[in-house]
Structure formats: structure tokens, C-alpha cells
Amino acid sequence: MPAEKKICLSAVGLTKIFGFGSSKTLAVDHVDMDLYEGEVVSIVGESGSGKTTLAKMLLGLLNPTEGDIYFQGVKRDISSHKKKQEYWKNIQAIFQDPFSSYNIFHKIDAVLLDCIRMRGGGKLPKEKKVELMTEACSFVNLKFAELTNKYPFELSGGQMQRLMIARIFLLKPKILFADEPTSMIDACSRATILDFLMQLRNEIGMTVIFITHDIGLAYYVSDNVFIMEHGKFVERGSADEVILHPKAAYTQRLISDVPKIYEEWDLSTV
Ligand SMILES: Nc1ncnc2c1ncn2[C@@H]1O[C@H](COP(=O)(O)OP(=O)(O)OP(=O)(O)O)[C@@H](O)[C@H]1O
Numbered sequence: 001m002p003a004e005k006k007i008c009l010s011a012v013g014l015t016k017i018f019g020f021g022s023s024k025t026l027a028v029d030h031v032d033m034d035l036y037e038g039e040v041v042s043i044v045g046e047s048g049s050g051k052t053t054l055a056k057m058l059l060g061l062l063n064p065t066e067g068d069i070y071f072q073g074v075k076r077d078i079s080s081h082k083k084k085q086e087y088w089k090n091i092q093a094i095f096q097d098p099f100s101s102y103n104i105f106h107k108i109d110a111v112l113l114d115c116i117r118m119r120g121g122g123k124l125p126k127e128k129k130v131e132l133m134t135e136a137c138s139f140v141n142l143k144f145a146e147l148t149n150k151y152p153f154e155l156s157g158g159q160m161q162r163l164m165i166a167r168i169f170l171l172k173p174k175i176l177f178a179d180e181p182t183s184m185i186d187a188c189s190r191a192t193i194l195d196f197l198m199q200l201r202n203e204i205g206m207t208v209i210f211i212t213h214d215i216g217l218a219y220y221v222s223d224n225v226f227i228m229e230h231g232k233f234v235e236r237g238s239a240d241e242v243i244l245h246p247k248a249a250y251t252q253r254l255i256s257d258v259p260k261i262y263e264e265w266d267l268s269t270v
Pocket residue numbers: 018019025026027045046047048049050051052053054213
């Protein structure tokens with residue numbers, strides 16, 4: 001990585017415990033992590049390993065039980081509504097379930113106008129706002145004119161995913177978490193969405209963190225990879241180091257599981 005790369009987000013000893021007593025779950029266990037400006041990283045691990053919980057703490061959607069978060073070298077303070085809004089200008093997410101990301105009572109133009117307002121464009125003339133929304137929609141091959149009077153639940157899963165990227169296009173955050181959509185989206189739209197995200201990161205130098213079960217995807221898109229097991233990183237490094245030369249037994253198992261998926265689908269043996 002070039003020397004001028006700056007750390008944009010850090011976690012120090014970040015820990016989340018859900019529940020109390022015998023029903024306690026240690027979801028994230030003293031995680032240390034540095035994310036650099038403009039890099040693409042993946043967090044890979046099995047279901048329940050703590051990936052989403054870690055992301056939600058970094059996003060300020062879940063309070064850590066222990067540990068600290070630093071944004072651009074300064075300890076994060078989101079103690080007031082105003083400070084939270086300010087933080088969310090810089091750090092955004094695309095979640096597994098797009099339905100949970102929208103206020104379903106707001107029409108689509110309201111969803112997009114909200115992004116313009118967050119970026120300080122609330123007082124722009126109406127024509128300028130429409131121009132920005134049209135541009136954001138066409139970036140993801142959606143037609144703004146056809147969407148303006150609809151509610152999010154009137155869109156297909158794929159359109160909804162693209163609307164999420166249009167929001168990111170308007171918000172231009174410094175950091176984006178993409179918690180991988182699993183069931184909502186087919187392989188083709190998934191490739192298109194990856195494409196849009198990579199284009200955006202090239203244009204605005206955004207840091208992108210993919211959260212995925214898919215080690216092939218992680219290898220394909222990432223500069224650096226973090227492997228998570230039971231709330232801890234068991235291995236981290238460049239995509240080449242971690243995926244081509246894995247050291248941890250857990251990583252080796254994740255990688256060796258990949259061809260098995262295809263074997264199961266080999267119909268020639270039926
Ligand atoms: N709100 C919650 N209350 C109690 N336990 C929770 C809560 N959210 C997550 N957990 C627990 O924390 C652990 C980590 O969950 P998390 O959702 O972070 O996993 P994940 O790695 O994102 O899994 P997946 O790949 O299935 O999305 C799991 O044991 C889960 O049951």
C-alpha cells in the first residue's frame with residue numbers, strides 16, 4: 001500500500017456482548033482494526049461469526065459493550081443527534097435486506113431528497129434537485145421520472161438494491177459498508193451492483209467494506225481481507241496472502257469448502 005494512505009476508521013478492543021447471564025452471547029470479541037482511505041476490504045466468516053454486529057458498531061447503529069472507535073484519528077463522538085447526523089454523512093451502509101433501509105411511508109423522491117438535504121443541498125432550487133436525482137438514478141440505470149411517485153415497496157428487489165446505490169451516489173460517503181445481500185438478488189444483478197460500487201469508489205475514493213460468506217468474491221474485489229470466527233479476526237492481510245496462502249486452519253477450511261459447493265451441483269454424476 002502506498003505510504004500516503006491514511007487511516008480513516010479504527011476499532012480498538014471493540015466488543016459486543018448481547019444478553020445477560022446464561023443467555024449471554026459474545027458476538028464481537030476485542031477486535032482491533034484499521035481501515036484506510038480508498039481501500040476495498042472484505043470481512044469473511046460463517047453465519048453468526050459477528051460480521052454484521054461489528055459493522056453496526058462501526059456505523060454507530062449499535063453501542064459497543066467495550067472498546068473505542070476512531071474516525072480520522074479522533075475518538076468518535078456521536079452522543080447527540082446532530083453529531084450522529086454529521087457522522088452518517090461520512091459513513092453509510094447497504095444492508096442485507098433493502099426493505100429495512102427505507103422508510104416505507106416515504107415516496108422515492110423523498111428518499112432521494114433526504115440524501116440531497118444531508119449533503120447540505122436542502123436550499124437548492126427544485127430543478128437542480130431534480131437534475132441531481134435524475135443523474136443518480138441514471139447512474140444505476142433507473143429512470144427517475146418513472147419512480148418519482150412510487151413507494152419503495154412498489155419496486156422489485158433488484159430495483160430497490162439499485163436505489164440504494166443511487167442514495168450512495170448522492171451521499172458520497174467516505175466509508176461504505178456493504179453487508180452482502182444473500183437471497184434478495186440474483187447473480188447477474190449482484191455483478192452489476194459490484195460494478196456500480198467499484199465505479200463509485202474509483203470516482204470518489206470511497207473506502208468499501210464488503211461483508212460476505214463468499215471467499216471468491218472477497219478475493220476478486222478486495223485489497224485486504226479479514227477472516228472472522230467467533231467474534232475475532234483469525235487472519236488478516238492482502239487478498240493474495242490470505243486467500244492464496246492461508247495460515248489459519250479456519251481460513252483453509254473456508255477455502256476448501258468452496259469447490260464442494262460446485263461438486264454438489266455436478267448433475268453429470270446423477
Ligand atoms: N440483537 C441481537 N440480540 C442478541 N443476539 C444477537 C443480536 N444480533 C446478533 N446476535 C448474535 O450475535 C452473533 C453474531 O451475529 P451477527 O449477526 O453479527 O453474525 P453475522 O456474522 O453477520 O452472520 P450472517 O452471516 O448470518 O449475517 C450471533 O450469535 C447472533 O445470534
